Amino acid sequence: MNLPDQLRYSSEHEWVAVDGAVARIGITDFAQDALGDVVYVNVPEVGARVEAAGSCAEVESTKSVSDIYAPVSGSVVAVNAALAATPELVNSDPYGEGWIFEVAMDDPAQLEALMDAAAYRSLVES
Amino acid sequence: MLDDLRVVRDAAGQMEADLELLEAVAAGGPPVLRLYRFDPPALTLGRFQPDDDVDREACARLGVDVARRPTGGRALLHGPDLTYAVAIPEPGGAAGSVDAVYRLLAGGLIAGLATLGVDAAVACGDGAPGPVCMVTQQGADLRVGDRKVCGSAQVRRRGVVLQHGSILLGRLPFDETDLVHGPVERQTLRARTVTLAELGAPTDPAVVGEAVVQGFASALGISPDPVGHR
Helix, strand or coil, X not given: CCCCCCCEECCCCEEEEEECCEEEEEXXXXXXXXXXXXXXXXXXXXXCEECCCCEEEEEEECCEEEEEECCCCEEEEEECHXXXXXXXXXXXXXXXXXXXXXXXXXXXXXXXXXECHHHHHHHHHC | CHHHHHCCCCHHHHHHHHHHHHHHHHCCCCCEEEEECCCCCEEEEXXXXXXXXXXXXXXHHCCCEEEXXXXXXXXXXXXCEEEEEEEEECCCHHHHXXXXXXXXXXXXXXXXXXXXXXXXXXXCCXXXXXXXXXXXXXXCCEEECCEEXXXXXXXXXXXXXXXXXXXXXXXXXXXXXXXXXXXXXXXXXXXXXXXXXXXXXXXXXXXXXXHHHHHHHHHHCCEXXXXXXX
C-alpha cells in the first residue's frame, strides 16, 4: 500500500497535501483499492463551504456511491476538472492526477487532528 | 416486514424509505432488511445516470413511474420483481471493500434463493455498463448459469452501507428497452436475464420474500425491519 510520508490522512481515508493555507485532498490508495473501478466523481463546487468531517463529494464504483468527507474546514478553491472525463485517475494515480479538490483552510491547526502515514497504516491494517 | 409488500408508496417514497434504514443504522440501530414492490411499475435510475437516458414520453404512456436511486448503477424496471433493501454498519479494513460487502450480502440472497430451488451465484464483470442495469453483470449481481437474476447497488454514507436490489420474478409485456434511449435490444436483455418464473421457482412475492428473510437470518443474522409495518 502506497502511503506517502509527506501527506496527512483522515480516518475516512482522505489524504491532505498542504501548500501554505491551501489543502489539496484526494482519497488514499487503500480507499481506491477498496472502491474498485471508479466510474464517476461528483466534485464540490468552487466557492462551496466545507466543514471538517462533513460530506462534500461522492464517488461511484461498481454501482456503489460513497461519500467523501472534508478533512478540514474551509472554502473550495479548485476542483480536478479532469475527473469528469477520466474518473479512473482516482484509481491509477490517487495521490497525483487523481486529486479531487482544494480547500483554503479556515484553521490550519485542524491538520493536527489528522494522522501521519504510520498512524494511518496502523488504522487500515488493524 | 412482509406487510411492507402491501404498503403503498410511490417510487420516490420507496427510495426515501430505504434511506430511512440507513439513517436508523447510522443512529445505532441493528442491521435491518426491508422487502417491497412497486405499484405502478417504476423505472429507477442510478444516482449519477444522465436524465437523457430516459424516454419520459414512453414511461408516461406505459404508466411507469420514474425515480432516482441514492445508489449507483443504471436504469432498472421494477414491477415484475421483488426488491430488497438491507442496511449494515460498514465493516472495517478489507472486509469493508465494495466487492467484499457485495459478497457478504450475497450470502443472504443466495441462501434464500436456494430454499426455492434456485442455484444462484455471485456474478463477475462482463463488460462496461450501458444505460440498462440488467444487460450487464458486475460483482454486485447474482446469476443463475450465465444469466442475471438479481441486480444490486449500494450507497455508503455515515459509516453505513445501504444495499438494495431487484430479484426478477417474471416479466411485463414491456421492459427497459421500451423506456430507455440507447442501443439496447430486447432480445439481448432477455437472453442475459432469467426470472424465477422461467426457472420454475415460486414467484409469489410473499413466498419469495419469506425465503429471502430466512436467507438473511440464517446466513447473516439480519432481521426484517419492524418499521416496515407502518
